[in-house]
Amino acid sequence: MKRINNPTSPSAEAIATALTEAVHEHRVLPGMKLSEDEVGEIFGVSRTVVRQALRTLGHEGLLTIERNRGAFVAKPSTKEAREVFEARALLEPQTARSAAERTTPKDIEILRRHIEEEHAAVAAGKSGLALKLSGEFHIEIARIANQQTIETFIRQLVSRSSLVIALYWRRRNALCESHAHHALLKALGEQDSDTAEQLMKGHLLDLVSQLDLSPQPDEPHSLRDALLA
Amino acid sequence: MKRINNPTSPSAEAIATALTEAVHEHRVLPGMKLSEDEVGEIFGVSRTVVRQALRTLGHEGLLTIERNRGAFVAKPSTKEAREVFEARALLEPQTARSAAERTTPKDIEILRRHIEEEHAAVAAGKSGLALKLSGEFHIEIARIANQQTIETFIRQLVSRSSLVIALYWRRRNALCESHAHHALLKALGEQDSDTAEQLMKGHLLDLVSQLDLSPQPDEPHSLRDALLA
DNA sequence: GAGGCAAAATTCGTATACAATCTTTGGCGA
DNA sequence: TCGCCAAAGATTGTATACGAATTTTGCCTC
Numbered sequence: 001m002k003r004i005n006n007p008t009s010p011s012a013e014a015i016a017t018a019l020t021e022a023v024h025e026h027r028v029l030p031g032m033k034l035s036e037d038e039v040g041e042i043f044g045v046s047r048t049v050v051r052q053a054l055r056t057l058g059h060e061g062l063l064t065i066e067r068n069r070g071a072f073v074a075k076p077s078t079k080e081a082r083e084v085f086e087a088r089a090l091l092e093p094q095t096a097r098s099a100a101e102r103t104t105p106k107d108i109e110i111l112r113r114h115i116e117e118e119h120a121a122v123a124a125g126k127s128g129l130a131l132k133l134s135g136e137f138h139i140e141i142a143r144i145a146n147q148q149t150i151e152t153f154i155r156q157l158v159s160r161s162s163l164v165i166a167l168y169w170r171r172r173n174a175l176c177e178s179h180a181h182h183a184l185l186k187a188l189g190e191q192d193s194d195t196a197e198q199l200m201k202g203h204l205l206d207l208v209s210q211l212d213l214s215p216q217p218d219e220p221h222s223l224r225d226a227l228l229a
Numbered sequence: 230m231k232r233i234n235n236p237t238s239p240s241a242e243a244i245a246t247a248l249t250e251a252v253h254e255h256r257v258l259p260g261m262k263l264s265e266d267e268v269g270e271i272f273g274v275s276r277t278v279v280r281q282a283l284r285t286l287g288h289e290g291l292l293t294i295e296r297n298r299g300a301f302v303a304k305p306s307t308k309e310a311r312e313v314f315e316a317r318a319l320l321e322p323q324t325a326r327s328a329a330e331r332t333t334p335k336d337i338e339i340l341r342r343h344i345e346e347e348h349a350a351v352a353a354g355k356s357g358l359a360l361k362l363s364g365e366f367h368i369e370i371a372r373i374a375n376q377q378t379i380e381t382f383i384r385q386l387v388s389r390s391s392l393v394i395a396l397y398w399r400r401r402n403a404l405c406e407s408h409a410h411h412a413l414l415k416a417l418g419e420q421d422s423d424t425a426e427q428l429m430k431g432h433l434l435d436l437v438s439q440l441d442l443s444p445q446p447d448e449p450h451s452l453r454d455a456l457l458a
Numbered sequence: 459g460a461g462g463c464a465a466a467a468t469t470c471g472t473a474t475a476c477a478a479t480c481t482t483t484g485g486c487g488a
Numbered sequence: 489t490c491g492c493c494a495a496a497g498a499t500t501g502t503a504t505a506c507g508a509a510t511t512t513t514g515c516c517t518c
Contacts, residue, residue, distance in 0.1 A: 046503045059288040068509045083378035149312040275473045297479045
């Protein structure tokens, strides 16, 4: 399957993006195996390129790569889940504060549309899409804060939060239609950095409180559970 | 050069570690090109493995990978340099606080030896080694805090700090024999979390103050400079 | 029929071949 | 002599081949 200079064959980056989106939208769930051959055939590239993409996602913590066994969508333990939100609690409130100090009307417009899309997704019952958009809202704030380094970290943390939510969210069907993003938008628009920081802090605490991280962190066997249920 | 199951041929991870150390010790400086063939020949593996290692370091921000051009040791701009230390300022003080709350005598012993090695390196004039050890001290604190996620971030930030120091440190020859690590050790040993947090905060500010981030961030041409000097 | 072992099939790891791109160099013309 | 263009050389990008490890499957024994 040699395809020289063929623009229809996506690059490693494109594959990584596609896989990331699939995970963010919960169309691919924690524990699922991503076979190199299978992914390669789907995207029409050789394993060489697929491996690049998989390793990229591995570095971001989205996949767990086991030698001679393959790449699996990561299944963060409850400890990891807590760590992810602890890290976000350290980074994001201050980032929201910085963002508030430099938000432009153009940024506000971008965020407003973002929230609109989120609402539309929720209304259409596309909870996966809604979740992905919700995460991107946080990344957008890091972008406004003009902190590329921290943005990269937050991007990773949001990614892994998707996995955490897939595993530990309390009420699967409940719409997480919170007012938090609206409130943040307002604070940013008013350049109210104190409020922005506090809102972000509270928002993250709210998210954690919606997780069920108490019981046993190690799932026994998914197949067993499925058949015994 | 096929070497099947040959234990003398290092894995991608081993190569990545070796390269990372070389950069941390300033034996490989920002801007230097890492040719795949060259690195492969040095370590006795094919380009396949080298490329893996280089991409790993690329994801950590230690290398800049330009398509069809190769991998170069990253040259952080002054903005990036500031961002790195701003991120550290968000993560490390709180991490030092957490570490203080759970430091064991064994940890203290490890840190004490670490500082000893640092002193020995400084005394022996091995400034590169001293710098590497100094960075590892910070990572060790994150380990004690039992925060793997944050430890990974700090590891990246310390890495990139090495590059920043290579580029922007004011007094090249001056020994940075600060008392900061000693003081931190003492606070950790006494489980004094408030002091540990404050010391770490101050330590990071001290480091930044030793950098010259004001002038033009873009160097013109190294060869030109060398020949006109 | 259950357990264990061995062979087959699948999948990953690495080396290598070749294509594509970039860089350098040589030559040509103004 | 300077500048530009083309060809040669060097380096990276991707596909593929084959070895190694794992997983599965089938068979044999108890």
